[in-house]
Every structure is written in structure tokens, then in C-alpha cells.
Amino acid sequence: MxxxxxxxxxxxxxxxxxxxxxxxxxxxxxxxxxxxxxxxxxxxxxxxxxxxxxxxxxxxxxxxxxxxxxxxxxxxxxxxxxxxxxxxxxxxxxxxxxxxxxxxxxxxxxxxxxxxxxxxxxxxxxxxxxxxxxxxxxxxxxxxxxxxxxxxxxxxxxxxxxxxxxxxxxxxxxxxxxxxxxxxxxxxxxxxxxxxxxxxxxxxxxxxxxxxxxxxxxxxxxxxxxxxxxxxxxxxxxxxxxxxxxxxxxxxxxxxxxxxxxxxxxxxxxxxxxxxxxxxxxxxxxxxxxxxxxxxxxxxxxxxxxxxxxxxxxxxxxxxTQLKLLGDRIPEDEAGRVKFLTGKILEFTQVLTNVVRAEEDLEDSDTRVFTKIRNLFKVWKAELDEKDKRLKRKMDAAAMKEYAEQHRGKELPGFLNYRIFEDLVKGHVKELEVPALDLLRCCKDIICMNVSEITTKFFEIYPYLMREVRINLEKLRDQEYKRAEKKLKSQFAMEKMVYSEDGLYIEKFLVVKSETEADKKSNSKDSDFDGTTQHLRAYLKITTDRLVNQVPLIVLHHMLDQYIGQMKEAMLGILTHKKFEKFTEERSDVAQERKNLRSRMERLEExxxxxxxxxxx
Known part of the structure; x- marks a missing residue:
């Protein structure tokens, strides 16, 4: 050459x-x-x-x-x-x-x-x-x-x-x-x-x-x-x-x-x-x-x-950016691992606290958990209102007379005994129990899905820790769901007992009476049952007002405050768990990816x- x-x-x-x-x-x-x-x-x-x-x-x-x-x-x-x-x-x-x-x-x-x-x-x-x-x-x-x-x-x-x-x-x-x-x-x-x-x-x-x-x-x-x-x-x-x-x-x-x-x-x-x-x-x-x-x-x-x-x-x-998304590398010494895991858990529990307070970051979602639940509560309120309207249409004097005749005992014409009144109340309350339990289940699904996404985001690359956290989550979820379900059923059992404070009842009765005053002439021949219809509607309005607030309170108390609140305590208990060292082990593919990214950083810097x-x- x-x-x-x-x-x-x-x-x-x-x-x-x-x-x-x-x-x-x-x-x-x-x-x-x-x-x-x-x-x-x-x-x-x-x-x-x-x-x-x-x-x-x-x-x-x-x-x-x-x-x-x-x-x-x-x-x-x-x-x-x-x-x-x-x-x-x-x-x-x-x-x-x-x-x-x-x-x-x-x-x-x-x-x-x-x-x-x-x-x-x-x-x-x-x-x-x-x-x-x-x-x-x-x-x-x-x-x-x-x-x-x-x-x-x-x-x-x-x-x-x-x-x-x-x-x-x-x-x-x-x-x-x-x-x-x-x-x-x-x-x-x-x-x-x-x-x-x-x-x-x-x-x-x-x-x-x-x-x-x-x-x-x-x-x-x-x-x-x-x-x-x-x-x-x-x-x-x-x-x-x-x-x-x-x-x-x-x-x-x-x-x-x-x-x-x-x-x-x-x-x-x-x-x-x-x-x-x-x-x-x-x-x-x-x-x-x-x-x-x-x-x-x-x-x-x-x-x-x-x-x-x-x-x-x-x-x-x-x-x-990819390295940051993987998070910090876990220190090799025990003190460093304790500090790392403590920080990770505290950060996790703070995010859960923000969910309860409706202050969570919206970077991964455009709607907060509380807002989604509140929308379900609006649907619950609308359902109660719709049932009230249907009841109003059904409970005219002619219908009440027919119902009384079908269930009449020794009463003289025009009378409606207390047992029939109580049966009507119980029937109405029973129709609301299933929708209330459905509301609880839907709210639980929304909350648990959000908590699961947060858990995955924080601990997905730590398989042993992820498994432990999920076990605690499922245990607390089932525990609080059962408590909420039991309390709702108890609430509806109590609603089947006819009771209202006298002053509140009279106030509500007068409102209903005023609303139906204009209908008296057209129903004059059935006027014997007008008062009974008004009493029934007044009482069921009180029932509706109680349930429209009480059901959401039970749901929020157990599925947000108690469920997430106890989760924070359970997470802190992980720090003293006998498998603590396992909890800081990364998934093998993530560890390899971190190694590859660091290697790439080094050669690109050179x-x-x-x-x-x-x-x-």
C-alpha cells in the first residue's frame, strides 16, 4: 500500500x-x-x-x-x-x-x-x-x-x-x-x-x-x-x-x-x-x-x-430521567436501608393522607377520589328523591283507601291502624337498603383502586414489600368493608322502627300539609284518608333526610378515615418486621435496568x- x-x-x-x-x-x-x-x-x-x-x-x-x-x-x-x-x-x-x-x-x-x-x-x-x-x-x-x-x-x-x-x-x-x-x-x-x-x-x-x-x-x-x-x-x-x-x-x-x-x-x-x-x-x-x-x-x-x-x-x-423514575438506589448498609425505607413509607402514608383530605396530586388523574365519591353520593340523593316522587304519586287518597280496604281488620271505614302505617314505612325503607349497599361497594372499589395504584407506584419494584403492603391493604379493606356493611344494615334495621322527634315531625307534617292543601277539593270524597297520606309522606321525608346523610357518613368513616388511617399504622409496623431486609430487595429486572442505565450514563459522560x-x- x-x-x-x-x-x-x-x-x-x-x-x-x-x-x-x-x-x-x-x-x-x-x-x-x-x-x-x-x-x-x-x-x-x-x-x-x-x-x-x-x-x-x-x-x-x-x-x-x-x-x-x-x-x-x-x-x-x-x-x-x-x-x-x-x-x-x-x-x-x-x-x-x-x-x-x-x-x-x-x-x-x-x-x-x-x-x-x-x-x-x-x-x-x-x-x-x-x-x-x-x-x-x-x-x-x-x-x-x-x-x-x-x-x-x-x-x-x-x-x-x-x-x-x-x-x-x-x-x-x-x-x-x-x-x-x-x-x-x-x-x-x-x-x-x-x-x-x-x-x-x-x-x-x-x-x-x-x-x-x-x-x-x-x-x-x-x-x-x-x-x-x-x-x-x-x-x-x-x-x-x-x-x-x-x-x-x-x-x-x-x-x-x-x-x-x-x-x-x-x-x-x-x-x-x-x-x-x-x-x-x-x-x-x-x-x-x-x-x-x-x-x-x-x-x-x-x-x-x-x-x-x-x-x-x-x-x-x-x-x-429514566433513572429518576426508577427511584433512588437502596443503600447497602442496614442504617441506610432503615432510613431509606422509613422515608419511603412516610412519603407513601402522606400521599394516603392527602387522599383522605382530598388534597392528592392530580398528575396521574384528573379527578380526586373524594370528588368521585361525592358524585356517587349525588346519585344516591337523586335516587332517594326519585323514590319520594314515586311514593307521592302512589299515595293519593284513593290509593290509600284501596290499600286500607285490602289490609283492613276490625277498623271502621276511614280508619288506618298503626300497623298498616308501620308496614308502609318498612316497605319503603326496605327498597332503599340494596341501593345503599351498592353505594358502599362502588365507593369501596373507587377507593381501593386508587390506593392500589398508589401502592404500585411506590413499591412495585420491591416484590417482598409490595406483597406485605397488599396483604395489609386487603386485610384492612375487608375489615372496614364488613364493619361499614354491618353498620348500614343496622341503620336500615333502625329505620324500620317508626320514630321522630315531635317538633321535627310536626314541622315536616305542616310542610307536607301545605303542599297538598290545593288538592283537597278534588279528593273531597276521600278526605277521610288525606290526613293519613300526609302523615305518611311527612315521616318518610324525615327518613329520607336521615339516610341521605347517614349512609355517606358511614361509607366515609369506614372506607376512608378508618381504612386509610389504620393503613398508616400498619405501614409503620413494617419497620420492625422480621423480614425487614427482604423488604428492601429490588426486583431483579429493575436492578438490572438500573445497572444498565448507570452504565449508559457513564459511557455517555465519557x-x-x-x-x-x-x-x-
Whole structure:
């Protein structure tokens, strides 16, 4: 690769600083979080992709039939000063091995692929990093991706083609990625799957560069089509096309060195009637491709740095927000855990207190619990009023006379004994008991759902604590619900006893009498029962007034004040529970997520520092 003297020292520093910046970001692993400028190399199987990479890197990569590249291979080429011995380093998933000579590369890559993708022909999306330090390589980073298979062969999975395309798309769909499409010169480029895939993600060809290989295999007389492609007159790409001639299998078998291959390549293009013009235009040969790729990548990196800085800042903010949503990490020492859990419980009980006071935060709901319950109480009041209206319509003098006749004992005409009056009261009260119990159940559901949501919000990531809290909640809920139910039934049992304070009763009777005064003439022939009807309506109004307030008071007392009030006491008792240490254990997935987020924060912080300290040469 001695033809690389086109780079002067200043340009070398300019190139190295930018590529080193991206390589350092890659080594931090930030490509998991944001898209880094890169060159992805794709091609159909047997397109000559491996030969191009070998020529650029100066090392022999795995060769063979079928899928040879089975994992993404990040090839980091770093130019060393003249006279520096060749060295390399291969790493993947925490494993790292030093390489002393180029011949070691192929076997190590195969072993890495077998480890990540298994023995055979399957693929994996796990990356292998290969760093090469040599005086005869350009400063360049390339990502080699599996060759596109048309159909499964041998022991390959039936959907191997879909898996490969999915993996390739993960890389080439990123707008920060330059797509290097390798296509044999002796085939119709319009039929190649690699170029078709590049077009799907880069339809205008803004970031795609075409590389034609195997020009020596082009049939005589077919050179015009290759020339047309190289002149960007076939399928247009903004970055155009280049052509290279690499070692073939016979050259490798004959032991031809890469340096000798470069010499033969130059001779081929220099002596070719149709292609030599492209050598002069720097569109042919591996050295010119090396130069082109380096310039493209360096330009791409320089243009991407401001965007990377913004992305890092945005990702840091997002990650910080996600960590806050997970809450503070539990201290490891016992005193710290006690303090942490005490604070958590006090905060929880304060939120419950706010629910009772109708002062809870509305960030997760647009209606407070007390407001929802109050709306149910309005429905209860409306139901009582409606029953009162229906009773008024039913209790005219004619109806009362008919009822009295049906239930009459020894009474003389016009009389209604006390037992009949009491039966009417009991019948009316009985109709109200079921709606009252329904009201209790609905209010319980609203309150318990809200308390459950609060509990989940506070303790979901602490499974043992969550279980203990829910046990206490259910126990107190059932206890207070039963007490409220018992008290309501007791209330309705008492309502079946006819009683009212005399002054209150007379006051209510006079109001009813005044309301029905105008109806006396029309009911004059049944006037014997007018007074009885008025007495009954007056008493039932008193019953209604009692129930419209008493039922909600019973509900509120037991399902809010007592239920939540006792919950606060039960929560404080957790601090002395024998399973206290268990209560501070996080759910395993949350602990892992917290670890991942902290790890992301660390690498993004390092990435920000690297970007901030970068000084363009």
C-alpha cells in the first residue's frame, strides 16, 4: 500500500484525529445509544467483498463458500509510523487477544464467529472488533457484514436470507452510515440484492458508494457497460463508483502476496484500453479506493460531530430521567436501608393522607377520589328523591283507601291502624337498603383502586414489600368493608322502627300539609284518608333526610378515615418486621435496568468529554 504518499503530515493528523475520535466512541460502546459515522460494507455472496477488505487491511480474512462473514466485523485500520512492527488486537464480548502477525487473523476471526454464532453457517448480530496497526494501512474503519444469501443451503436455517437482510438493515438504515456496495463487474448491477437494499434506505444514493470487482472477468465486448456504470450513467449514486482488481482464488493458491497483487492491479488498469482512464481519474485501484474512503469517512465524521454532541446531551437527559423514575438506589448498609425505607413509607402514608383530605396530586388523574365519591353520593340523593316522587304519586287518597280496604281488620271505614302505617314505612325503607349497599361497594372499589395504584407506584419494584403492603391493604379493606356493611344494615334495621322527634315531625307534617292543601277539593270524597297520606309522606321525608346523610357518613368513616388511617399504622409496623431486609430487595429486572442505565450514563459522560476535548486539526 506504498501508493498512500498522497497524505501529507498535516492531513494525516487531520484524518487520524477524527477517526480516532469515532474509534474511541465505539470503544466506549456508545453505538448502543446513538448512531456513529461509519462505513458498512455489503455485497451478495461471492461478490468479492472479502477480497476488497483484505486488500485494504493487508490481512487474509476467512474465505470459503457460502456465508463466510457470520458476524459484523468492525475493522479498525490504524496507520503506524514507518518501520513499526505489525500488530493487531481482536476482541468480542469481553474477550481480547493480541495478534503478532497478519497470518493469525483468519483463524482468530473464525474462532470468534464460532463462539458468537455457533459452529456451522448461522449468523449473529454480536460484533467482533479487529484492530490492525501497520505502516501500510490507511486510517480507516469499516464494518464488514455477512454476504447476502439468496437461498438456504446445507445446514443453514430456512430463513437465513431474512436474518442476514435484517442484520444489514440495522446498520445501513442509519443516516450516519456510508454504504459501500460491492458488486462484481461481470454481472448486471441492476440484479444485485445489495444495491437494491442500499436503494431502499438511500433512494437518492446520497451516502452510497459502488465498488466494482473482478473487472478481469468481464467478457470481451461487455466493457462498455462497466464504463457506463463507472461514469455513473447506469444506476446513479451521488458518491459514484470505483473499480478494483483483487487477488483471485488462483492467486491465493499460487501464494501471491498482497503487495504483489497491488502491483498487478496497477499494471492491469494501466494497460487496459477501456479502464485505464479511470486510474487517471482516481476511480480505479485499491490505493485510490483507500484514499476515497478515508476522505469520505473523515468528511462524514466532521459533519456529524455537532449532531453527535446534541445526541449525547439528549441521551444523557433521557437516561437521567429514566433513572429518576426508577427511584433512588437502596443503600447497602442496614442504617441506610432503615432510613431509606422509613422515608419511603412516610412519603407513601402522606400521599394516603392527602387522599383522605382530598388534597392528592392530580398528575396521574384528573379527578380526586373524594370528588368521585361525592358524585356517587349525588346519585344516591337523586335516587332517594326519585323514590319520594314515586311514593307521592302512589299515595293519593284513593290509593290509600284501596290499600286500607285490602289490609283492613276490625277498623271502621276511614280508619288506618298503626300497623298498616308501620308496614308502609318498612316497605319503603326496605327498597332503599340494596341501593345503599351498592353505594358502599362502588365507593369501596373507587377507593381501593386508587390506593392500589398508589401502592404500585411506590413499591412495585420491591416484590417482598409490595406483597406485605397488599396483604395489609386487603386485610384492612375487608375489615372496614364488613364493619361499614354491618353498620348500614343496622341503620336500615333502625329505620324500620317508626320514630321522630315531635317538633321535627310536626314541622315536616305542616310542610307536607301545605303542599297538598290545593288538592283537597278534588279528593273531597276521600278526605277521610288525606290526613293519613300526609302523615305518611311527612315521616318518610324525615327518613329520607336521615339516610341521605347517614349512609355517606358511614361509607366515609369506614372506607376512608378508618381504612386509610389504620393503613398508616400498619405501614409503620413494617419497620420492625422480621423480614425487614427482604423488604428492601429490588426486583431483579429493575436492578438490572438500573445497572444498565448507570452504565449508559457513564459511557455517555465519557463520550461527552471526548467530544468536548476534541480539537479539529
Amino acid at each position: 506504498g501508493d498512500s504518499s498522497y497524505l501529507n503530515q498535516h492531513y494525516e493528523e487531520h484524518v487520524r484525529s477524527r477517526i480516532d475520535l469515532v474509534n474511541s466512541l465505539m470503544s466506549l460502546g456508545v453505538e448502543q445509544d446513538l448512531s456513529l459515522p461509519a462505513i458498512a460494507v455489503i455485497g451478495d455472496q461471492s461478490s468479492g467483498k472479502s477480497s476488497v477488505l483484505e486488500a485494504l487491511s493487508g490481512v487474509a480474512l476467512p474465505r470459503g463458500t457460502g456465508i463466510v462473514t457470520r458476524c459484523p466485523l468492525v475493522l479498525q485500520l490504524k496507520r503506524a509510523s514507518h518501520g513499526t512492527a505489525w500488530s493487531g488486537r481482536l476482541s468480542y464480548q469481553g474477550y481480547e487477544v493480541g495478534l503478532e502477525k497478519p497470518e493469525d487473523v483468519g483463524d482468530e476471526v473464525i474462532e470468534a464467529q464460532n463462539t458468537l454464532a455457533g459452529e456451522g453457517h448461522d449468523i449473529s448480530d454480536k460484533k467482533i472488533n479487529l484492530e490492525i496497526f501497520a505502516s501500510n494501512v490507511p486510517d480507516l474503519t469499516l464494518i464488514d457484514l455477512p454476504g447476502i444469501a439468496r437461498v438456504a443451503t446445507g445446514n443453514q436455517s430456512d430463513n437465513i436470507d431474512e436474518k442476514i437482510k435484517k442484520l444489514i438493515l440495522q446498520y445501513i438504515k442509519q443516516q450516519e452510515t456510508i454504504i459501500l456496495v460491492v458488486v462484481p463487474a461481470n454481472v448486471d448491477i441492476a440484479t444485485t440484492e445489495a444495491l437494491r437494499m442500499a436503494k431502499t434506505v438511500d433512494p437518492e444514493g446520497q451516502r452510497t458508494l459502488g465498488i466494482l470487482t473482478k473487472p478481469d472477468l468481464v467478457d470481451k465486448g461487455a466493457e462498455e457497460g462497466v464504463v457506463k456504470t463507472l461514469n455513473n450513467q447506469a444506476i446513479r449514486l451521488e458518491k459514484g463508483y470505483m473499480v478494483v482488481r483483487c487477488r483471485g482464488q488462483k492467486d491465493i493458491t499460487d501464494g501471491m502476496s498482497l503487495d504483489k497483487s497491488l502491483q498487478k492491479e496497477r499494471e492491469f488498469f494501466s494497460n487496459h484500453m477501456n479502464f485505464r482512464i479511470f486510474l487517471d481519474e482516481r476511480k480505479a485501484s485499491i490505493p485510490h479506493l483507500s484514499e476515497k474512503l478515508t476522505k469520505e469517512l473523515v468528511y462524514h465524521i466532521g459533519r456529524s460531530i455537532p449532531l453527535l454532541e446534541r445526541q449525547v446531551i439528549d441521551k444523557l437527559e433521557q437516561t437521567s 463520550a461527552r468529554q471526548a467530544l468536548n476535548s476534541f480539537v479539529p486539526v
